Amino acid sequence: MIFDGIILTCVSNLNGERTASSIYHLVKGKKSIQTIQDAHIYQLDKFYGIHSHLTKERFNKNLSALVTAGLLKPVGTKDGVFQLTTHAVNWLDNHREQLKIDYFHGLTYNGTANSFFLRLLLLIQTLTNTKMDHYHFIPVTDNYHVERWVKQVYRKINNNQEKALESLYIELYSILKKLPDKDASVFVDRLTGYQNYGLSTNQLSDKYNLSADDVHLILTGVIHYLLSTIQEKEGNYPILSYIVKDLDKAVQITHSASITSELLSKNYTIEQISAMRNLKINTIYDHIVELALYEANFQVDEYISQEEQEEVLTVLNNVNSYKLKDIKNSVNTNISYFQIRLVLAVNKKLLSQGD
Amino acid sequence: MQQTIPLEDYLQRYFHFNSFRTGQKEIIQDVLEGKDVLGILPTGSGKSICYQLPAIIQEGTTIVVSPLISLMIDQVKELKANNFKGVVAINSFMNPAERRTVYTNLGSYQLIYVSPELLQQHELISHLKSMTIKLVVIDEAHCISQWGHDFRPDYLKLSETLEVLHHPTVMALSATATPEVQTDIIHSLGRPNMHKRIYPMDRENIAFCMEEVTDDVEKNERIIQLFKQFKIPALIYFTSRAVAEKTAEILSTHLPENNIAFYHGGMEQLDRISIQQQFMNGQLDIICCTSAFGMGINKSNIRLIVHYHLPLQLESYIQEVGRAGRDGNSSVGLLLFSPKDLYIPTNMIKNELPDETDLRNLFLYLKNLVTQEKMKITETNEQIENRLQISEIQWKFFRYQLEKHGIIKNNYIIYDEEQWNETMRLIQLIMKNRFMYKQEKLYDVFNWIHDKKCLRNQLYRNFQSGFRNATYQCCSNCGFSWNKWEPDETETNSKRISSWQANLKKLLLIGEFDETE
Structure with missing residues (x-):
């Protein structure tokens, strides 16, 4: 549902x-x-x-x-x-x-949610097992980075599992209690502890009478909710905010776009870059739009004049549509799709900075 | 060679066992003396110690080629948990940066696990070439045999790799290999003097039971009835993921006292680990699974293995049923079949292999490229598989044949009409032979299930000479009776539903839950 x-x-x-x-x-x-x-x-x-x-x-x-x-x-x-x-x-x-629409903050946390959850899962599994002097357990995840992170943290915690677990309990409890019982319950059942492996997607969907899609979405939603609550008041959640601390929040530009960015800064033209990298011109255009979205000091004027930018914005308001074709049909034929997309990208950035 | 410390001491120190199991010591001694060895050891007999121990005590590096990435990763974890750190698994899940780090430090590892695909990679090979490779282990060696039930074309290139690595000692291991497959392994590796160490795979504590029913509904009723009678850890094998899922659901509604789940290769990683470990942990009683479940599973008290669908070969049946009763206690393998089932496996075999149309399409595709003077193959494997509508394994098989016959060289097509026609005929012949071979293997299964003689005798007779008598009951042809079966039963887990608050507290071992268990 x-x-x-x-x-x-x-x-x-x-x-x-x-x-x-x-x-x-x-x-x-x-x-x-x-x-x-x-x-x-x-x-x-x-x-x-x-x-x-x-x-x-x-x-x-x-x-x-x-x-x-x-x-x-x-x-x-x-x-x-x-x-x-x-x-x-x-x-x-x-x-x-x-x-649960308010739980979600996809663009903000999509890059970190999974790593955060895997870290939390493996940390709980490690702390509870070692507290019970049980050192041979099969980790719930074999993600290399997560394993390495937990190993480091484990060394720091150094036989203070009891205290760490207590803090984890207090912090998780205080956030989860703000949620409906069912959501909190799905989340807790997914966790793995000492001699107690968490439930699979399908087991959760049976137990709570949810579709598999909804199980995934509730889990993701609760994780986003945790992340946004932690971010609001880091001081209240020392352990949880420690888990996210070094995870890069920003949506990263793709590797390929960053190469294009580097070549642009060396004053190569779009055509040259396209030839050098054996990529289509349109792909390079995509990269530049990506840069326009994420780079704070992107110089849009290099690609489209101020007057033309204003023309696009005016049309945008008049046709009241973000459909590129609608905009393209109403502006001067000299203005390309690429230029319109750049204006939209930069303009959107301004809007979201405003609110 | 100089050997002052008894092997048993190493075994104790690194693996915490007091004595070797059957075959281990002989195989280890062979390789320590530099002899090539083919080891056929039943599942669950500790094959991995055969190479892990030499890797630890020998100078130089040991390479283990294994097709099972998850198994590799599990073993690396276990070794690390046992304080052996010089081990790494190189697989396609690693990102390029991780892989590069591993490659530059390759010389520091004593034991390297690698998939057959990656072992074909130039970068890796050039690193390995400069190292002292003491031992190369071919795990699941039956995959090298075109007659094996799990043929992997990549394995065929291993003999070339051995040459490049300056002819290290070779250990080929399998849990299942008929005499013809054994010959094929030795031949493909180009090591005619390989020492054979073949150990019997019969299991005297497993009884075999054959039951014919009319259809799937009756299979379900039978299974439900059995699990009402016995509360035991069990696996039910299916050939179809969908049927495994559906049956798990049906059983769950009819057997509320049991915890039941399904498992197959299409599930996400986190779910797979959690189902597997819940079963190991006793949180689950029954798993409805495909053949993807079980490799590397080390649960000693599985009491019953049910086959809901017919296996395609007796080899795979022996391997799957062998997961029961590792603790030596009384266990049963039950095979359920209905007359309708006899058609399913033939279709599966047909779909497994490429057919003549696929072959014709392949050559049309290549010819087309030649006509357009595009002699370099630029499409990825995946694109070609899509274009020809064939599976990954099928394309690998074709590609291997094309390379072998000089039609593709370093990704370039070499055109010679006569050679092409000849090769096409050859490939056709190979496909035909393989289909017939698999068909014969299937007939063995059909014959076995209808056999009136002792099932134990008939099952093992092609794999070994003689077998041990059953410790408990023997088989349904020798008077097996469910009523006389007295397996160790497990307790009923209470499915008490408590609040998430209580569960979280319990999970994190807080307060009053601290001392429980």
Whole structure:
């Protein structure tokens, strides 16, 4: 049901301007500039990357179930574009409470949530086992970085497991108690301790009568909730904030884009870079849009004049659409798609800095 | 060679065992004397000690080639837990930076686990070439044999690798290998003088039970009835993931006293570890699984192995049923089959191998590239698999054949019409032979399940001469009776539902829960 709610919310915000597969890429956390830009433009950034285990097949199944249930209907004859039915609007209103939408901060925590959770899992498993003098256990994760981190922390804690566990209990308890019992319960059942392995996705879905998708989403939601609560008042949660401390929060630009950035700073032209790297010009354009989104001092003027920028912004307000084609049709033909995307990227940045 | 300390002392020091199990010491002594050895040891007999111990006490590096990444990683963890740090597993899950770090320090490891795919890599080979490689271990060596039930084309390139590594001592290990597979292993590795150490794989504490039913509904009823009678740790093997999932659900509703879960290769890592460990820990009683479950599982008190679908070969059956009763106590292997089941395996074999259409498409694809004068293959393996609609293994098989016959060299196509036609015919022949071979293997299974003679005798007779008599009951043809079976039973876990607050407290060992258990 949570997943349904998220799909419906996305469809609603996308306003018939994007196909359903853009929702799939969004929740899956596709590292493409288009997806990230859409997340910003349509204010769906909270859902970015919150369901990385989703498959296209399952997503399509969910989608057609929503159509069958009379909650979604196709827009005109356009393939893959949907809009909400009146029924769906009411449904969203009635279920707002249960949808946990406020838990999610996808774009902010998508990069750190998983590492944070794996660290927490392995730390609890290690502390509880060693407290009971049990040193031969199979770790819940074999992520190399997580293992190395826990090893370091374990050395620091050095036979003070009892105190560390007590703090963990106090901190986790004080955050989880703010949540509905069911959500807290799903989260706690997932944890592994001494001679007590956590439940699998499927076991949780049986026990709580949830779909596998919703189990994933509740877990992700609770993790995001923990992260945002910790970030608000780090002083109240010394152990938990220690776990996240060195995890890089910022969404990183892709490796490929950073190479392009380096070459640009050496004054190579876009065409030269494209030839040197054996990449299409459009790929280099994507990189530059990515840089425009994330680099604080990105010089957009180098790619489009001030007047033209203003023209795009004016049109943007008039047509009231983020659809590139709509904008392109209403501006001077000299202005390219690439330039429009740059203006949107930079402009979005300004807006989100404002709020 | 000079050997002042008895091997048993090392065994005690590094592995905490007092004595060797059957075969271990002989195999270890062989390699310490520099002899190549083929070791066929039953599952659960401690194969890994055969190479881990020499790796620890010998100078130079030991390389273990294993197709099972998760098993590799588990072993590395166990060794590290036992304070042996000079060990590393190189696998495709590592990111490039991690791999580079490992490569530059490669000389500092005594024991290196690697997948057969990665061992074909130039960068790795060039590092290994400059080191002293004392021993190369081929784990699951039956994968090298085209007749093996788990053929891996990458294994065929191992003999070349051995040459590049300056002819180290070779240890080939398997839990299952018929005489013809043994010959094939020795031949493929190019070591005709390999010392054979073959140990019997019969298990005297397992009784074999064959039951014919009309359909899956009756299978389910039978299983439910059994688990109402016995509360025991058990595995139920399926060939289909979907049926494993579905059956786990059905059993759960009918057997509320049991904790039941499913396990297959399509699950995410975290879930797989948690199901596996819950079972090890006694939190779960019954697992509905595919063959992906069990490799490296070290649970000693599994009492019953049910086969819900027919195995494709007796070898894989012996391996899977061998996971029961490692503690030596009375256990049972139950095979359930219905007349309808006889069609499923033939189809599975068909899908496993590429067929003539695939072969024709392959050559059309290559010919097309030649006509366009694109002699370099630029598509990735994955793209080619998609284009030809074949599986990863099928493409590897084709590719190996193409390289072997000089049609592809260093990723370039070499065109020679006559050679191509000849090769196409050869590949066709190989495919046909393999299909017939697998078909025969399947007939062995069919014959066995319908056999009226002692099932124990008939199961093992192609693998070893003679077998030990059953300690407990023998088989359903020798008068096996469920009512006379008295397995060690497990206690019923109470499925008490408590609040998350209490659970969290208990989990983190806080307060009054501190002293429990």
